[in-house]
Amino acid sequence: MHKEAAIREPLILGRKTYADVTNDVCRPIEDKAPRMWYILFTIALIIGLYGVGSILYLLGTGIGTWGLNKTIEWAWDITNFVWWVGIGHAGTLISAVLLLFRQKWRFAINRSAEAMTIFAVFMAGIFPLIHMGRIWLAYWVLPLPNQFGSLWVNFNSPLLWDVFAISTYLSVSMVFWYIGLIPDFATLRDRVKRPIPKKMYSILSFGWSGRAKQWNRFELISLVLAGLATPLVFSVHSIVSFDFATSVIPGWHTTIFPPYFVAGAVFSGFAMVQTLMLVMRKAMRLEAYIHTKHVEYMNIVIMVTGSIVGVAYITELFISWYSGVEYEAYAFFNRATGPYWWAYAAMMTCNVVSPQLMWIPKLRRSLVFTFIISIVVNIGMWFERFVIIGTSLHRDYLPSAWSMFYPTHIDIGVFVGTIGLFFVFFLLFARFFPVLPIAELKTIVKSSSEYYKNLPDGADHRIETSKNDVKTDNTNNH
């Protein structure tokens, strides 16, 4: 058995047995949904449907319903796209990078963070698709044989790289997530009594039996997929940043973008995980599995990535002056002092100042403070993308082309709608899927749970079984 230092804080509080882990995760699925779930679901659904309505209106009428103009051809939609893709970075980082580093605290959050990733990338994907205008021709982004002559997509273009990056990321994340879910669906299949859920979980579990060889393959595929997903995670947001960095627009044309975008993505992704987890652990009574220590670990990640983002902002500012390129210098001077100064100030406050408060141990262990900061960071990261995209475009080379961006109600409707749809998906996930990886949590019960890790050396580490579970006729020495 793996031994862990006693001074390390336990990852599972109390005296949990294997059966307790199963019960704690499955109970919220088997019980009736609380009233609050229905209220939240209805709100999210209404907002989501409003978004769908806005999208349908947009598709029927055209991109002219957005607030874009000849100077600002990209603003609201791509801001939302990058914001959602960024949020979608935490899940795979938690499940892949932390797996490679053998961070066991990831078991408390990986399942729901991965779900969050997938739903966030769905939401992100909506924006470039609807921006095409004629969404029914979206398959033209693929290199398909066609009768337009020798017409292929342009593999020199970062926009096409993005198509490959996002679709690979989405599909690989889904496979990774689902492979982890299969054994837990099997647990639910063998537990639930009602016939319809039993049938459903039976189909979803693909006939998983938990054989030794199956677990052997399971462990290897988790490891290899983590190895593949780790560079993938870094490549995806690097490629998203290439959409801007390979252009010649002052303010976009910077080599610092890839690492800066990746750090920002992890930063915002963890903030969203915090927002969701802090509510979920309370609502589903999972406090023993997701507790202050987990929140603190995530806050440390937020602090580190927030600091990287802060350094990137300042470097960018310095280089714009140091480069001696007056257009570059103006782009940044205008960002900070021009008509969008308030967006720049919001970005600086939310993303640079607020994560630095996490240096104070008392604050980073406070759940209420964490919740507030997580929302502040998400707002700040939205403004970061808006500042980069909007302010770089709104002052063109020709002053006669200078312009401002004002979102229309369709712009706002689509964005708010994606938030609604995201919560619709997440609430459905929390209601019907095991939100913690049951099987993987059981592997750390003995090494990292409060009771078992503090047993003295040589003590019996066997898992307690409640007496009425044991059939007496076949038992001996028990």
Place this chain on the structure above:
Amino acid sequence: MADKVIYAMYDDDDVLKDGAKKLVAKGVKVSEVFSPFPIHGIDPIIGVVHTRLGIMAFIYGLTGLLLATIGMRYFMITDWPMNIGGKPNNTYLENMLAFIPVTFEFTVLCAAHGMALTYFLRNKTLPGLKASNPDPRTTDDRFVVEVRMSQNTQFTDVEMVEMFKQTGIVELDQKDI
């Protein structure tokens, strides 16, 4: 052919591992272990060979790399060499820098999905298949060792049950198949 299967149930993974070790030392052939989570270190005891999925992932990755290279070379160099800003796509090598992102993504795509498909097929886990764990509790907190009498002809049923009883089992089930 009629065969008898013994399912011995444990309530702890370490007890099962010790038990399996003792049984194997006595010459018992353990045909399967069912558990709710991976028991680390059980594979060498019961003789489960390490999976070769990793090698397959590498091969799928190479396939993806090759396909991406062949595809992009055809689209961008052979079939319609684009001339962007006076820089024509004459040879693949000269333009390769621009093709690296897609090559990487496609390699990962093929490696991950190829591996996942192989995993599902080899594990016999596909939608609609029936589960074969002997007891529903083996996905909760019970661990089962399966022994087939046809593979252990040197022991009688009674001897086998007696040996199991000394390993700390909580339940024992015998089935004719």
